[in-house]
Amino acid sequence: MLSFVNYQKSYHNFPALKIDDYSIDQGIYWIKGANGSGKSTLLKTIAGILDFKGDIILKSPAGNLVNPVPVSVKKQTLAFRKLVNFAEAEPIFPEFLTGKEMVSLFSAAKGGDLQQSAYYIESMKMTSYINRPLGTYSSGMLKKLSLVLAFLGKPEIILLDEPLITVDVESLEILYRWIAEKHEKEKTSFLLASHQPFESTVLPLIQKILIENQHLTPL
Known part of the structure; x- marks a missing residue:
């Protein structure tokens, strides 16, 4: 689904x-590594x-699972960004x-809707x-x-950088439910970058990825 060249x-x-x-296939992945290992840079x-x-x-199915459409972040930037959502570790908004x-x-x-x-x-x-x-948040x-x-x-694909920080326990349970729902219903993939362990409610869904020695290596 996602290929690095x-x-x-x-x-x-x-x-x-x-x-x-x-390349990594469709799924939910944990980018596991210490601070400074390149997790945020990768995302x-x-x-x-x-x-x-x-x-x-990104090889987007676009309704065709046999011959998915390749979309390059360099050559089809706008199309690529519409298919990839990202939440920063410490977001800053106007x-x-x-x-x-x-x-x-x-x-x-x-392309979302009010509902x-x-x-x-x-x-x-x-x-x-x-x-x-937002200045009051x-x-x-x-x-x-x-x-x-x-x-x-x-x-x-949804990229979540350090999703466990500055979020209370109740909100984390809601986030875990969102991840499971989005993956099950819409086949959305996730890259979750965290130096902290995930709870058992979402851990069974995760295929781990480790950044080690400046290479992306599957566990």
Whole structure:
């Protein structure tokens, strides 16, 4: 489903990550590694936020499971980004916008609808403050918003960077339910980057991936 082609990412000529030709199938994956191991860098390059050498190709079924359509993050950037949703570890949003306005913007860009947006807002118990300016949000509230945005539309893959931080236990259970539902009903794949262990409720669904020695290596 997701293929890395001669992938290399460096910072000021310092090699951060290197992945030779490598593909992962549809599923839920845990990118497990210590801080500084390249987890966030990997997700940001997949999301099209950071530049890198090589290419990343998403083979989107697009209704054709026999011959899936290849979409390159370098050559079909807009199409690729519509199929890939990303939630950062520590999200930052324009403080003058409201949470509802952010949801509306993302939903329009990702092809979502009002019913979908309402489901995620209500189930994450954000209704009481969704109309407030983002400058009034706590870090936990911003994190919840970023998770809602990541589930909007019909993405082929959702990237969650450190989804376990700044989120309370009750909200984590809701997130785990979302992951299971999205994967089961829409066959959405997930890359979950975390140095913390996941709970048993979602762990059985995960196929592990480990960043080790600057290579992406399956466990």
